[in-house]
Amino acid sequence: MHDVKIFDTTLRDGQQGKGISFTVEDKIKIAKLLDANGVSYIEGGWPGASPKVEAFFKEIKNVELKNAKMVAFGSTRRASNSAEEDVFLNKIVQSGAPVACIFGKSWDLHVHEALKISLEENLDVIESSIAYLKKSGLEVFFDAEHFFDGYKRNPEYAIKCLQAAEAGGAEVLVLCDTNGGTMPFEVSEIIEAIKPQLSTALGIHAHNDCELAVANSLTAVKHGAVQVQGTINGFGERCGNANLCSIIPSLKLKMGADIVSDEQLQALSSLSHHVYEIANLSPIDSQAYVGKNAFAHKGGVHVSAILKNPETYEHIRPELVGNKQEVTISDQSGLSNLIYKAEKFGIEIDPKDPKLKSLVQRTKELEKMGFTFEEGEASFELLMRRKLGLFDRSFELLGFRVIDEKRGHDEEVIVEATVKVDVNGTIYHTAAEGEGPVDALNKALRKVLEVHFPQLSSTFLTDYKVRVLNSEKGTSSNVRVLIETTDGKKTWGTLGVSANLIEATWKALIDAIEYKILKG
CATH class of the missing domain: 3.20.20.70 (Aldolase class I)
Known part of the structure; x- marks a missing residue:
């Protein structure tokens, strides 16, 4: 050349x-x-x-x-x-x-x-x-x-x-x-x-x-x-x-063509993302070589094959360009996807464990409801651990209420959330005001939980997204809430789906908190 x-x-x-x-x-x-x-x-x-x-x-x-x-x-x-x-x-x-x-x-x-x-x-x-x-x-x-x-x-x-x-x-x-x-x-x-x-x-x-x-x-x-x-x-x-x-x-x-060194090629994905960030643009996940989905696999047949030999469905090794292989969970998922994910999460499982089939079925049911775990991997890990008997909730919800009050045509809405939870057999009833329902719920929960789980004090939400799933139903449509949380070192995504925005938000928020408690 x-x-x-x-x-x-x-x-x-x-x-x-x-x-x-x-x-x-x-x-x-x-x-x-x-x-x-x-x-x-x-x-x-x-x-x-x-x-x-x-x-x-x-x-x-x-x-x-x-x-x-x-x-x-x-x-x-x-x-x-x-x-x-x-x-x-x-x-x-x-x-x-x-x-x-x-x-x-x-x-x-x-x-x-x-x-x-x-x-x-x-x-x-x-x-x-x-x-x-x-x-x-x-x-x-x-x-x-x-x-x-x-x-x-x-x-x-x-x-x-x-x-x-x-x-x-x-x-x-x-x-x-x-x-x-x-x-x-x-x-x-x-x-x-x-x-x-x-x-x-x-x-x-x-x-x-x-x-x-x-x-x-x-x-x-x-x-x-x-x-x-x-x-x-x-x-x-x-x-x-x-x-x-x-x-x-x-x-x-x-x-x-020997145009860049191997090390420079391995920095290509990072270069791409840096330039997107400087331009203040969202990366295109489907972009060849460097996109988040360039080496992502969803279908069970594909995953089964790449576990045996990545070359079956990957034209190059993603590490050559600084990218990584990814397996997503969806209604097309099979046991191979779950085994791959379990290994990624550090969960040892027996491929013959009958609980796995139940997990596959539950995953497909949730996908049909509108759950998509590509951006909510933390929620999926918690689901997997619960279904396999490897995780118990750190606290139990006994009830919550969110009140929105507007006292004048041009006045700001006042939001207050009250939460009742059971932590280790002790019942706590607390309340907090916030900028919105998510903020109020989060603050009310943290009043109790940070006392028992101090590691939560380092976490905060970095993104909150809502998507209407079946818009033909109008205001009764299901919504999917995706929350991104970080502790300054690691970032994780959780999600919730419901016809009620507050309920969907609650599910995503609880998973975000549970995940941090699990990981310490």
Whole structure:
């Protein structure tokens, strides 16, 4: 396999995705992560486009990058002035980045309609812009914007654009599928057609409008491309850019390209999640390689097979990309799922234990009611331990009441919960006010329980979600409540289902407390 370099444009093209806006500090954090994970080039933005981009290039000079080179992005010069006079080309030079990546028009439609200049003028614009940046001491890449669309409409001219960039001294000619509409077979055919007419290395920059950006990028590499441009998690405008979290492991594990070290590949899932967190976006669980569900198994047949040999239903070992195998419990679950879960929970069981069949049946009944244990594993562990006779409740509910009172049209609602519980034979009756029913119930319970179980004082809720399950029943619909709790070291999920929101909340809350008492 030939040498391939990864070019990351998360900080520029990725930030064009809807809902994504990085601060300078965010961009510095991401740049450090990309560098540590073996990326060769990091595109920081378009100098001169905004003060924030210029501030980033100023700050990044103080960061020692061990693997990556910083890249300043921009366009070819304006046709109305020389390259030496062009403001934006000079901003690139002044940015301090050792590499420049500039885009130019390679589709005659854009030359006529957007630039409104002649085809020959555009060729001179491309060549002179690159020559000026080269003369200024920069390594220069040329992004041939809309190349594949341009080639399909006017192949001779599209190639002339590449040849102009080559004449200017560009190190890599990057073929851009800017509209994301090119098919992989077209990528292969076009690259093979143009290679004999060029002597400069090729790169690929693909967008994902047909869900083919990764496929097109890998196809380009297969046909000789030495540079792949993309973004972490596929962030980008419209449907996004080529997802480097899929491209990197595919190149290394499937195509034999030594682009990152084994250790850097193992940090890929962590990198993906870090960038999601910095962007303030929820990770996509179904994302290939790095998603939470990428190696999750639900069907009993699948689980039975992977327990014997993971290769039966996993294309790679999840640890290679820093992910992990997961088995979920559902109405498709069989004994294999339960045995897997028991091992994970540290529960020793006999596969022939008749209680297991009862547990399978109960699991399916609960699933039918609306329980889904993928996010409520702590509730499932408690269920498993109870059904196998390995767990007794730490306290017994004798009753609770929640009162909501509103005393004026514009006044806040006052919520009070009273709870009656039996702890070790002693009955306690307590009450508390809260910001809402969950808060009030939690406070009332803790007044009693923290005295007997001091470890509860370190726990607190981090998330509370409610989902209506059968909305066609309107206000009588079942709801599923998911509570996420942490003690600062470990986080666990519990759930409850009921037609009554307070009852569903109570079930999830009690499991959260019981789980902490169980684990100590």
